[in-house]
Structure formats: structure tokens, C-alpha cells
Amino acid sequence: MVEKKSGGHRGHGEGSISLRKDGRYEIRVTLEDGTRKRVYAKNKKEANEKLRQLQQELHQGTIINGPQQTLEQYLKEWLETHKQTIRPRSWERYEAIVRLHLVPTLGKLPLQKITPQHLDRLYRQKLESGLKPKSVAAIHGMLHTALDKAVRLGLVSRNVCKMVSPPRVVRKEITPLSAEQARKLLEAAKGHPQEVLFILALSTGMRRGELLGLKWKNVDLVSGVLRIRQALVRMPTGQGYQLAETKTAKSRRSLVLTAPAVEALKKHKAVQQQWKEAAGPFWHDNDFVFCKAMGEHLDPGYDVLVQLKMLLKKAGLPEIRFHDLRHSTATLLLEQGTNPKIVQEILGHSQISMTMDIYSHVLPTMQMDAMSKLGDLLEEADEEEEEE
Structure with missing residues (x-):
């Protein structure tokens, strides 16, 4: 593996670039609390640029990786981490949800300060603006998944999505062929x-x-x-x-x-x-x-x-x-x-x-057929007893 890194124990602000098996470059930088922030790049040039950018943000104090981070910061990190673990179309939808619906409304809120009332209000506003219930339910589903991960990481103590009911989605009537x-x-x-x-x-x-x-x-x-x-x-x-x-x-x-x-x-x-x-x-x-x-x-x-x-x-x-x-x-x-x-x-x-x-x-049709067959079976049993 090709890796550019500092020797020995990495201190605050130090970073590394390593080539992964999937051909992407992984950029890591050590934060003040000793944890590491990871991002990814397609090529070496992009990797070097991202490393410099991370180190600059860290120096300016704009990188936050703990419980005090905002929803926007957390979701952007979550998206980057999951880019290679979910299907491209799914990632594309998640990115659009974050960019269009969550960042403009709740993005600046600290992760730990988000309440069920925030989500209820967001869903209501989206429905009133003309967004379909299915789309609002998709926002809820994606955020639920992302906050489940935040709970596992110890960034929040609860997933507020579990305390909120998304809008009911009326399933499209299917039209199967006979x-x-x-x-x-x-x-x-x-x-x-x-x-x-x-x-x-x-x-x-x-x-x-x-x-x-x-x-x-x-x-x-x-x-x-x-x-x-x-x-x-x-x-x-x-x-x-x-x-x-x-x-x-x-x-x-x-x-x-x-x-x-x-x-x-x-x-x-x-x-x-x-x-x-x-x-x-x-x-x-x-x-x-x-x-x-x-x-x-x-x-x-x-x-x-x-x-x-x-x-x-x-x-x-x-x-x-x-x-x-x-x-x-x-x-x-x-x-x-x-x-x-x-x-x-x-x-x-x-x-x-x-x-x-x-x-x-x-x-219902299956149940009727099953009960009809059961009835026929029991009748046959009665007839056999009478013959005996």
C-alpha cells in the first residue's frame, strides 16, 4: 500500500494518505481529541488537496468531529463514509435529501440539540410546501439511518426519529396481469x-x-x-x-x-x-x-x-x-x-x-380457498364415518 504519513505516533493536525484496495485514496487527519477524520478521493492530486484543506480547517478550528458538531457537519461526514457501502442511486438520493431538505432547515443545529419537535415541524413544512408524503417519508428514513449510526458512535444518546411518525404513504395501487x-x-x-x-x-x-x-x-x-x-x-x-x-x-x-x-x-x-x-x-x-x-x-x-x-x-x-x-x-x-x-x-x-x-x-381469496378446501376435507371425513 502506498502511504504518505508522518513517522511515529500521529499528533494533533497530522494526516496521512493511503491507497485502498478499491483504487480510492483515504485521507486521515488526527483531531484534538485524538480521533481521526476520514475522507476519500479518486486520485492522488485530489487526495493531496483534501489533506491540505482538512489541515487548514483544523488549524482554523472549523473541523468538529464530536458530539458538539452540527447536523450538517455530521451528515456530510456520514455521506462521505457511506459512499462506497451503498448503491450509487441510493447515495445520490441521500445526498440530495441532505443538500436540499436537511442542511437548509436543520443543518446549523447542534447534533445533540435536535428534538422531535424540530422534525415534526420540518415534515409539516415540507408537506405544506407541496412535497409528497412519500418524499417526506424518505427524508425521515434517511435521517433515521444516519442518526442510528450517531447513537452507535456515542454522539447522541437517542435517535429522535424514533419519537416521530413520518407521514402515512398511500401505496400505489398495483395492476397485475391475469x-x-x-x-x-x-x-x-x-x-x-x-x-x-x-x-x-x-x-x-x-x-x-x-x-x-x-x-x-x-x-x-x-x-x-x-x-x-x-x-x-x-x-x-x-x-x-x-x-x-x-x-x-x-x-x-x-x-x-x-x-x-x-x-x-x-x-x-x-x-x-x-x-x-x-x-x-x-x-x-x-x-x-x-x-x-x-x-x-x-x-x-x-x-x-x-x-x-x-x-x-x-x-x-x-x-x-x-x-x-x-x-x-x-x-x-x-x-x-x-x-x-x-x-x-x-x-x-x-x-x-x-x-x-x-x-x-x-x-382474502387465498383464505376463502383454504377454508373451502378444509371444509371439503372435513365433510369427506364425516362421510367416511357414516359409511363405517
């Missing part, structure tokens, strides 16, 4: 370049990013199992896409494929091999299951959403979101009597309560 509608969509997709993608979407319930990030190395066509390990996500800059690990441990899952899905994938792989041979040295060898004719990843907008809209129109079906294909898979499975725990595992939900909440519309 079995007949799903068959009509697949019929309309026959021969379409994205036919196999829609087959897999309906037969596995995979998210759009998971489908577009799927690689052949994670598909076993012999055993009929695929492994979900990453997803195609938009880059933090908003320009282009990149592969990222799936959101949670539950999202990293293995799925058993239906027999038709396996056959469709085999034919798709053969066609893709023809594309590869035709492209020759111009082929982008990214190993994507779903790609363009030269091997690049599909565009989530035009190649997926626009095509879905066209196919729905061709099939004479109402317009739905791509995510509703996932809802369709779950609803059809539940209607067939599949255990909700299995549906949770297929969808990659972190908790079964999420599955039960989203698909509560199916549960």
Missing part, C-alpha cells in the same frame, strides 16, 4: 428482440435492473437455475449506467426456471452467438444475457419500457409499468396457493411483512 392477459402479452412478444426478457420477467418476478444486469455465468441451463448477484443501475451523475451489487442479502438469490424459460434461454443464447460471430472484433464481450446486437447492455428506457408499451398495445392490454410484471408473477403464484414465504424468497423481499403488505389484495 393469467390470460400474461399469455396474451407473451403471444404478442413472440419473435420480438426482447421476447425472452419478458418471458423471464413474468416467470421469475425479477426486477428490471436485475434482468439487464444478468450474466450468462450466473445462468445454469443444465440445472435450470439462475443466480441474481447484480443489477444495472443509473450512475450517480445521471449519465449512463453501471453494474452494482443487489440491494440486500435477500436480493442475492437463486431462482429455479420454468421449463419454457430454459428452452427460450437456450434459443436466445444460440442467436446471441450468431450476433457475436457477425460482430467479430467489434463485439463487446460483457457476458450480458440481454444485450444489443454488438453486446452492449440494453437501454432500460427505449429497449425495455418503450417496447413493453408497444407490446401491450399490440396485445390489446391496458398500459402498465414494467414493475407490474413483477407484481403479476407474485399475484399469480399466490392465487395458485403458493406459500407467501416462498413468494418472498422468489421476489427477494428483505422481510415477509413486505410481501404480505404489497399483496394483501390476494390474501
Whole structure:
């Protein structure tokens, strides 16, 4: 590891720059209380500039790393620390929440002085200004996570977010396809370049990013199992896409494929091999299951959403979101009597309560079917006793 540092025990104001395994540079500076502040840089030049800036701020007394720091100072440090531990899109949303909603309102308050009343007032003001309940709930969720870390670090004695109720979010009504509608969509997709993608979407319930990030190395066509390990996500800059690990441990899952899905994938792989041979040295060898004719990843907008809209129109079906294909898979499975725990595992939900909440519309029907079957079973038992 390349490191620029002072020898021996580091004193107040001393700093270091070290190269991490992920290619970033870590800058550390020792504060008055003996603790260290860490920030990160993409290259050596930026690292040297950040080290000089930190040392200057420390000399001027503007760096605070303990309980006396403001919410703004803490959140900026928290964002920097978590930049590499969360997905780029998530970090982008967190940064926007901090910059647009928390710093201008509560940023100058000392971390330990924030009260539940401050949060209640903030949420009310945001709602009155026209911000949607879902967005205000997102502010609450992000701040809750950040303050949990502050409690663990001993910077505050309590997480005030636990004493405040975020605005109630009315979940969007889902519009799953019926079995007949799903068959009509697949019929309309026959021969379409994205036919196999829609087959897999309906037969596995995979998210759009998971489908577009799927690689052949994670598909076993012999055993009929695929492994979900990453997803195609938009880059933090908003320009282009990149592969990222799936959101949670539950999202990293293995799925058993239906027999038709396996056959469709085999034919798709053969066609893709023809594309590869035709492209020759111009082929982008990214190993994507779903790609363009030269091997690049599909565009989530035009190649997926626009095509879905066209196919729905061709099939004479109402317009739905791509995510509703996932809802369709779950609803059809539940209607067939599949255990909700299995549906949770297929969808990659972190908790079964999420599955039960989203698909509560199916549960009453499942309960009626279950009780009807139980009634039939008990009646059969009575009839057998009478015959004896």
C-alpha cells in the first residue's frame, strides 16, 4: 500500500494518505481529541488537496468531529463514509435529501440539540410546501439511518426519529396481469428482440435492473437455475449506467426456471452467438444475457419500457409499468396457493411483512380457498364415518 504519513505516533493536525484496495485514496487527519477524520478521493492530486484543506480547517478550528458538531457537519461526514457501502442511486438520493431538505432547515443545529419537535415541524413544512408524503417519508428514513449510526458512535444518546411518525404513504395501487392477459402479452412478444426478457420477467418476478444486469455465468441451463448477484443501475451523475451489487442479502438469490424459460434461454443464447460471430472484433464481450446486437447492455428506457408499451398495445392490454410484471408473477403464484414465504424468497423481499403488505389484495381469496378446501376435507371425513 502506498502511504504518505508522518513517522511515529500521529499528533494533533497530522494526516496521512493511503491507497485502498478499491483504487480510492483515504485521507486521515488526527483531531484534538485524538480521533481521526476520514475522507476519500479518486486520485492522488485530489487526495493531496483534501489533506491540505482538512489541515487548514483544523488549524482554523472549523473541523468538529464530536458530539458538539452540527447536523450538517455530521451528515456530510456520514455521506462521505457511506459512499462506497451503498448503491450509487441510493447515495445520490441521500445526498440530495441532505443538500436540499436537511442542511437548509436543520443543518446549523447542534447534533445533540435536535428534538422531535424540530422534525415534526420540518415534515409539516415540507408537506405544506407541496412535497409528497412519500418524499417526506424518505427524508425521515434517511435521517433515521444516519442518526442510528450517531447513537452507535456515542454522539447522541437517542435517535429522535424514533419519537416521530413520518407521514402515512398511500401505496400505489398495483395492476397485475391475469393469467390470460400474461399469455396474451407473451403471444404478442413472440419473435420480438426482447421476447425472452419478458418471458423471464413474468416467470421469475425479477426486477428490471436485475434482468439487464444478468450474466450468462450466473445462468445454469443444465440445472435450470439462475443466480441474481447484480443489477444495472443509473450512475450517480445521471449519465449512463453501471453494474452494482443487489440491494440486500435477500436480493442475492437463486431462482429455479420454468421449463419454457430454459428452452427460450437456450434459443436466445444460440442467436446471441450468431450476433457475436457477425460482430467479430467489434463485439463487446460483457457476458450480458440481454444485450444489443454488438453486446452492449440494453437501454432500460427505449429497449425495455418503450417496447413493453408497444407490446401491450399490440396485445390489446391496458398500459402498465414494467414493475407490474413483477407484481403479476407474485399475484399469480399466490392465487395458485403458493406459500407467501416462498413468494418472498422468489421476489427477494428483505422481510415477509413486505410481501404480505404489497399483496394483501390476494390474501382474502387465498383464505376463502383454504377454508373451502378444509371444509371439503372435513365433510369427506364425516362421510367416511357414516359409511363405517
